[in-house]
Every structure is written in structure tokens, then in C-alpha cells.
Amino acid sequence: xxxxxxxxxxxxxxxxxxxxxxxxxxxxxxxxxxxxxxxxxxxxxxxxxxxxxxxxxxxxxxxxxxxxxxxxxxxxxxxxxxxxxxxxxxxxxxxxxxxxxxxxxxxxxxxxxx
Amino acid sequence: xxxxxxxxxxxxxxxxxxxxxxxxxxxxxxxxxxxxxxxxxxxxxxxxxxxxxxxxxxxxxxxxxxxxxxxxxxxxxxxxxxxxxxxxxxxxxxxxxxxxxxxxxxxxxxxxxxxxxxxxxxxxxxxxxxxxxxxxxxxxxxxxxxxxxxxxxxxxxxxxxxxxxxxxxxxxxxxxxxxxxxxxxxxxxxxxxxxxxxxxxxxxxxxxxxxxxxxxxxxxxxxxxxxxxxxxxxxxxxxxxxxxxxxxxxxxxxxxxxxxxxxxxxxxxxxxxxxxxxxxxxxxxxxxxxxxxxxxxxxxxxxxxxxxxxxxxxxxxxxxxxxxxxxxxxxxxxxxxxxxxxxxxxxxxxxxxxxxxxxxxxxxxxxxxxxxxxxxxxxxxxxxxxxxxxxxxxxxxxxxxxxxxxxxxxxxxx
Numbered sequence: 287x288x289x290x291x292x293x294x295x296x297x298x299x300x301x302x303x304x305x306x307x308x309x310x311x312x313x314x315x316x317x318x319x320x321x322x323x324x325x326x327x328x329x330x331x332x333x334x335x336x337x338x339x340x341x342x343x344x345x346x347x348x349x350x351x352x353x354x355x356x357x358x359x360x361x362x363x364x365x366x367x368x369x370x371x372x373x374x375x376x377x378x379x380x381x382x383x384x385x386x387x388x389x390x391x392x393x394x395x396x397x398x399x400x
Numbered sequence: 401x402x403x404x405x406x407x408x409x410x411x412x413x414x415x416x417x418x419x420x421x422x423x424x425x426x427x428x429x430x431x432x433x434x435x436x437x438x439x440x441x442x443x444x445x446x447x448x449x450x451x452x453x454x455x456x457x458x459x460x461x462x463x464x465x466x467x468x469x470x471x472x473x474x475x476x477x478x479x480x481x482x483x484x485x486x487x488x489x490x491x492x493x494x495x496x497x498x499x500x501x502x503x504x505x506x507x508x509x510x511x512x513x514x515x516x517x518x519x520x521x522x523x524x525x526x527x528x529x530x531x532x533x534x535x536x537x538x539x540x541x542x543x544x545x546x547x548x549x550x551x552x553x554x555x556x557x558x559x560x561x562x563x564x565x566x567x568x569x570x571x572x573x574x575x576x577x578x579x580x581x582x583x584x585x586x587x588x589x590x591x592x593x594x595x596x597x598x599x600x601x602x603x604x605x606x607x608x609x610x611x612x613x614x615x616x617x618x619x620x621x622x623x624x625x626x627x628x629x630x631x632x633x634x635x636x637x638x639x640x641x642x643x644x645x646x647x648x649x650x651x652x653x654x655x656x657x658x659x660x661x662x663x664x665x666x667x668x669x670x671x672x673x674x675x676x677x678x679x680x681x682x683x684x685x686x687x688x689x690x691x692x693x694x695x696x697x698x699x700x701x702x703x704x705x706x707x708x709x710x711x712x713x714x715x716x717x718x719x720x721x722x723x724x725x726x727x728x729x730x731x732x733x734x735x736x737x738x739x740x741x742x743x744x745x746x747x748x749x750x751x752x753x754x755x756x757x758x759x760x761x762x763x764x765x766x767x768x769x770x771x772x773x774x775x776x777x778x779x780x781x782x783x784x785x786x787x788x789x790x791x792x793x794x795x796x797x798x799x800x801x802x803x804x805x806x807x808x809x810x811x812x813x814x
Contacts, residue, residue, distance in 0.1 A: 303540025304408035314447035
């Protein structure tokens with residue numbers, strides 16, 4: 287088994303009715319529950335706020351990130367385990383993030399350092 | 401863990417109502433934004449951290465934090481509700497005030513005040529119903545459009561316009577106002593129409609219909625618990641809804657086809673709803689007032705008590721329809737009265753009554769007007785006439801379920 291990190295990226299969530307919001311939430315819960323039951327979830331991870339600071343350059347310039355409206359903001363991560371990158375990628379395909387525009391899952395192998 | 405059905409929708413109305421009391425009705429949009437935000441928060445957090453033990457309280461707390469942020473940030477730029485305005489000026493009073501407004505004990509009153517506000521006399525009845533569905537029941541405009549068989553764009557426009565009127569009213573309706581009684585009858589009417597949309601509505605989906613009926617009942621029950629507006633008519637309205645809703649499970653037969661009141665399997669009627677309805681009807685008889693809801697509930701009660709269609713005391717029903725015609729005459733009431741007369745005095749008499757209905761032309765698009773004519777001609781063995789009427793009914797069917805039902809009736813006139 288190897289470890290992978292899923293980085294969930296998307297733009298701002300579109301406005302929708304409470305019922306649609308609940309259905310989307312339910313799809314997330316179902317997907318993560320399935321992954322967990324199959325033993326793929328090492329750590330469900332955390333959501334990240336759509337705000338923060340950006341520190342750049344030698345001068346350590348601190349700016350407010352243009353986060354809120356960004357189309358490819360990391361909104362959270364999950365640590366999963368899978369036999370290989372192929373399986374990890376296939377599992378990610380079921381993520382409900384693809385129901386919203388600009389939704390992506392970045393699948394990154396955790397580097398093994400021995 | 402599964403979320404309760406329609407949890408978000410239910411909570412939406414409660415949160416908007418509570419927030420509107422703090423922000424003021426003119427900031428309705430702001431209240432809706434805060435609620436939307438609380439849902440977004442839940443969608444971000446719950447998948448990772450699991451569903452909280454008390455999801456409603458979690459959502460309310462999320463809305464509270466957001467509301468406090470908004471109040472702090474915008475207290476100089478905006479005016480909020482006049483009743484709480486001064487409490488917002490100090491940090492000492494701001495948080496406790498928001499806390500208090502978002503506790504469960506006051507939310508019922510907030511819902512009522514918002515419901516009364518939605519039934520603004522400047523709004524048409526259909527706009528009032530759409531607004532109640534949107535704001536208090538948390539339906540999106542596409543969901544309302546689906547239930548009413550209109551386009552989303554049209555519904556969206558209607559709701560936006562209605563919201564502007566509502567926001568322009570400056571104050572939430574106060575239940576101690578002198579015009580409370582007048583507004584109450586508008587509210588009762590709106591809830592009645594909401595229920596009817598579910599019960600007789602055009603939407604083909606029985607799930608949608610049942611949901612509208614359930615929402616109407618939920619809101620009507622808020623009325624009857626209140627000392628000032630829990631009037632006999634409010635009780636009668638709630639009774640009528642329960643007694644009709646009890647029949648919903650019987651309206652579709654095993655094959656999923658519409659089944660008429662005469663053919664329904666009455667053992668499938670919901671006996672608990674019947675019981676509740678009869679109890680409410682009894683409670684509604686506490687004053688001299690007899691409203692249209694009293695009479696309609698009485699009619700529904702007579703049907704509910706007949707365990708077989710042939711046991712129905714049709715004379716009694718005709719008498720009740722006579723009474724309804726004096727309180728609130730309409731061609732549809734007259735049509736139902738004529739059908740009851742046909743049951744007790746024969747099809748020819750029923751046809752005579754239908755032909756005598758004043759203003760029948762407003763039923764020109766109503767499929768069941770033609771279906772009633774077809775049914776009675778069929779009983780008089782005039783099959784060619786019956787077929788013509790059923791064809792007219794079929795041409796006006798509003799969904800596949802009605803189409804199948806009317807096609808069956810047409811086929812039986814061979």
C-alpha cells in the first residue's frame with residue numbers, strides 16, 4: 287500500500303437551494319464513507335478556509351490572497367492509501383467535487399523516504 | 401450517519417426567520433446570504449469531520465457566528481431592525497441579543513411574523529404562496545417552478561418582485577397589530593392554496609405533492625398553537641388539511657395510477673391523520689363562526705368516516721356543499737356539489753346541475769369538469785357523449801398520471 291494526498295480544488299460554491307446543498311453534502315458523505323469502509327482513508331483530513339495570507343519573495347511581502355474568488359483554490363485534503371497511483375486516481379473519480387464547475391482533485395503520491 | 405430528510409430546507413426557514421428579526425425585513429437578502437453561508441460551512445466541514453450530534457444546532461451556531469461578523473462589520477453602513485438597533489451598538493449587548501434571537505423558543509414567533517409578512521396585501525395570492533414556499537419552506541425557485549408547472553425564469557421573477565415588496569414593508573408584521581385578523585385570513589388562504597397545490601396540483605410527482613401538503617400542515621399547525629391566531633377557522637383549516645392528506649396514500653393504486661374517491665382502497669388511508677383531523681375539527685367548533693374551512697373539513701370528515709364509498713351519506717354532503725356555496729361560492733364548489741347530487745339523486749339530476757353552473761367558462765381548462773360530464777353521461781348510457789367529454793378532458797390533462805387516468809375512463813366508454 288502506498289499513500290496519496292487528495293487536494294480538492296474548486297471555485298466558489300454556486301448558490302443553490304437548501305435541498306440541493308443537502309444532496310451535495312450527502313454525496314460527499316457517501317463517497318468518503320465508501321472509501322473509509324474499503325480501508326482507503328488514512329486520515330479524512332481537513333477543510334481549509336477560503337481566506338488567508340500570502341507571503342512572497344525575499345522581502346517576505348505579506349498580501350491578502352485573492353482566495354475568495356479563485357477558481358482553483360485548495361479547499362481541503364484527504365490522506366488515502368491505495369495500491370498504486372492508478373488505483374488512487376480511479377478512486378478519486380467518484381468525488382462529488384466534479385459536480386461543481388472548476389472542481390478538480392489533485393492526486394499526489396506521498397514521497398517515500400527511507 | 402444519514403441526515404434527516406429535508407433538514408436543510410426546514411432549517412432554512414427557521415434561520416431566515418430568526419435572522420430577519422435581527423437584521424430587519426429590509427435586509428431579507430442579507431439573512432438569506434447568512435443562511436447560505438451556514439450551509440456552505442456545513443458542506444465544507446461535515447464530510448471531513450462527520451455529521452455533528454445535533455445538526456440543527458450546529459447550523460444555527462454557524463449562522464450566529466456569521467451574523468455577529470456581519471453586524472460588527474456593517475453596523476455603521478446599514479440600519480438593522482429598529483427593535484434591536486441600540487443593542488447592536490455595544491459589544492456587551494450585541495452577542496447576547498443575537499444569542500437570544502437564535503434560540504428555539506423565540507423562533508416559532510419569528511416564523512409566524514415572517515409568514516404574516518409574506519401575505520402582504522400588495523402581493524397577489526400566487527405570489528404570496530411562492531414567497532411562503534421560498535422563504536419559510538426553503539424551496540428554490542426551480543423547485544417551486546417544478547411544483548407549479550411554470551418556468552424557472554418566471555418563478556424567479558415572481559419571487560424577486562415579491563421580495564422587493566416585502567423588503568419595502570420596513571417592519572416585520574406584528575401579531576399584536578389591529579389588522580392581525582384581516583391578515584390572518586390572507587395567511588389562511590395562502591396556506592390553503594399551498595395545500596391545494598399539493599393535493600390537486602398539476603405536478604405529476606407524488607413526492608412533490610406530498611411534500612407541499614406536509615409543509616402546509618406544518619405551517620398551519622404553527623397558527624393553531626398561538627393564542628391570538630389559533631382561531632376556530634385556523635383549527636378548521638388544519639383539520640381539513642389532515643383529513644385530505646389522510647387520503648393521499650390511497651390516491652394512487654398499486655400500479656401507480658390515479659384512483660378516484662369512489663374506487664380508492666380506503667384501508668390505505670392514514671388513520672392517524674384522520675384521527676388528528678377529527679380532533680382538530682372538534683376543537684374548531686368552539687365559536688359561533690363557521691368559515692369555508694369548517695364546511696370543507698366537515699365534508700372531508702364525512703368521507704373519512706365512510707369505510708366504503710357506497711356508505712357515504714351523500715345527502716349530508718349535498719347539504720354541506722349548499723352551505724359552502726353560500727359562504728364561498730365558486731364554479732368548482734358548484735361542480736363538486738353537482739357530483740354529490742348525482743350520487744344521491746342520480747346522474748340525470750347531476751348533469752342538470754352541472755349545466756346550471758354559473759361562470760362554468762372559468763373551468764374551460766379544468767380537465768375534471770369534462771371528466772365529470774363524461775362520467776355522468778357514461779352512467780346514463782350515452783357513450784358517444786361520454787367519449788366526447790373524456791376526449792376534451794384528456795386534451796386538458798396536466799400530467800401523464802391524469803392522462804392515463806382519463807384514457808382509462810375514455811376506454812371504458814366502449
